[in-house]
Amino acid sequence: MTPAARAAAAMEVLDACLDGIPAEKALLNWSRGSRFAGSGDRAAVRDLVFSGLRRRRSAAAIGGAETGRGLVLGLLRQDGVDPDDIFTGERHAPPVLTHEERGAPPEGLPEPIRHDLPDWLWARFGSSLGDRAAEAAQALRDRAPVMLRVNRRRASLAEAISALADEGIAAEPHGQVATALRVVSGERRLTRSRAYLDGLVELQDAASQAAVARLPLRDGQSVLDYCAGGGGKALAMADRAALRIDAHDADDRRMRDIPARAARAGVKINMPDRLVRGRYDLVLVDAPCSGSGTWRRSPDAKWGLTxxxxxxxxxxxxGILGEAARMVRPGGLLAYATCSVLEEENGGTVSRFLASHPGWSRRDEMRLLPGPDWDGFYLALLGGE
Ligand SMILES: C[S@@+](CC[C@H](N)C(=O)[O-])C[C@H]1O[C@@H](n2cnc3c(N)ncnc32)[C@H](O)[C@@H]1O
Structure with a gap:
């Protein structure tokens, strides 16, 4: 496909997204009907669609319309590409620009549009992050870095880098998080690579790794991952110390990949049918949240939150924090985490919990903003009597 044909395909997918179809589904529908598209074409269309969704407000303003066509026109202008090279009207290319579309794009866009957030969310970013709100919002307009966690039971960082390189995947040490690698190129080969299939590395953002590194874990402890989902944090904890780890989730189906992932990593994660109260040295609550620290990975969510x-x-x-607190042994720890930057979900939820649970206190807190090194993340460590 030519760049112009890819742009036309992205417009079609973006129109479907604007009609309310989730981005992944809209992309799948398009690729099913486009057998002629190769893997490079699919990746290019996906990139354009995700950029359009991340920068939906600013691209629509600069492209003159909140349509697939308007978004792609806005993106091209933002990225300094001459739209006349794409809107050629030739076979499979989008029709040439109209007189109105050729008009000068607006200047001096209002802040929420420039930062690609709904008005109410820009206000919440401001109240949560103060003078760092713009930095966080701007980071969510860009593509996310690909990070790996090295499973140190299987390999050192250097061994993992070398195994990945053998399969054409270039990665380098993260530098700030001891277990993390940053993928520099070849990421599309990753999930088929031996290094991944043999459990040397897992896909995990550096923020999650930094949070697990901050937990005071010691050999022999009993730990509960109360919102385990696919088990990313449970696996990272298992790599840190010789722990007895139980995984739990309100939705069992979310945990179905845990046995295979644990086997790949060479660790044991239990999934008990019934939890025993007051049993655990540490309970981790990786809570359901807005995901606002990770919206560059799932940009539809940014526009869907109310x-x-x-x-x-x-x-x-x-509610979940209250339930999980009952599982902690006397004197044990409760760790609360979200991938959000919104203070009401972070310090706010913790303060409400502490106000209604005397005997608990805040022992540690970590706030990461989305940027080149990690996604946005929050961790609080609470101690009981
Ligand atoms: C942010 S995700 C967890 C991600 C996971 N820890 C990981 O690292 O891959 C939140 C999880 O909380 C679960 N959840 C929602 N309500 C819950 C509840 N009341 N009790 C336990 N888990 C719940 C969801 O099913 C979801 O899997």
Missing amino acids: PERLDELCALQA
Whole structure:
């Protein structure tokens, strides 16, 4: 496919997304009907679609319309590409620009548009992050880095880098998180590589790795991952010390990959049918949240969140923290984490928990903003009496 044909395909997919179809589904529908598209074409269309969704407000403003065509025109202008090279009207290319579309794009866009957030969320970014709100919002407009966690039971960082290089995947040490590698090129080969299939590396953002590194874990401890999902944090904890780890999730189906992932990593994760109260040295609550620290990976979510849904999430988080606290042994620890940068879901949820649970206190806190090194993340460590 030519660059112009790829742009036309991205417009079609973006139109479907704007009609409410999730991005992954819209891309799948398009690729099923486009057998002629090779893997490079699919990757290029995907990139354009995700850029369009991440920068939906600013691209629509600069492209003159909130349509697939307007978004792609806006993206090209933002990226300094001459739209006339793409809007040629030739076979499979988008029709040539109209007189209106050729008009000068607006200047001095309002802040929420420039930062690609709904108005109400830009205000919440401001109240949560103060003078770092713009930096965080801008990071969410760019593609996310690909990070790996080296499973140190299987390999050192140098061994993992070398095994990846043998299969054409270039990676380098993260530098700030001891277990993390940054993938420099070849990421599309990763999940088929021996290094991945043999458990030398796992896909995991450096923020999650930094959070697990901050937990005070010691050999012999009993740990519960209360919102285990696919088990990413449980696996990272298992790599840190000789722990007895139980995984739990309100939705069992979310945990179905844990046995295979644990086998690949050479660790044991239990999934008990029933949890025993007061049993665990540490309980981790990696809570359901808005995901605002990771919106560059799932940009549809940025536009779908409402103030009402955010309130519901905060209530859910408080309920889960209360349930999970009952599983901690006297004197044990409760770790609360989100991949959000919104303070109501982070310090706010923790403060509400502490206000209604005397005997618990805040022992440690970590806030990471999305940027080149990691996604946005929050961790609080709470101690019981
Ligand atoms: C952020 S995800 C967890 C991601 C996971 N820890 C990882 O590292 O891959 C949140 C999880 O919380 C689960 N969840 C939602 N409500 C819950 C509840 N009341 N009790 C336990 N888990 C719940 C969801 O099913 C979801 O899998």
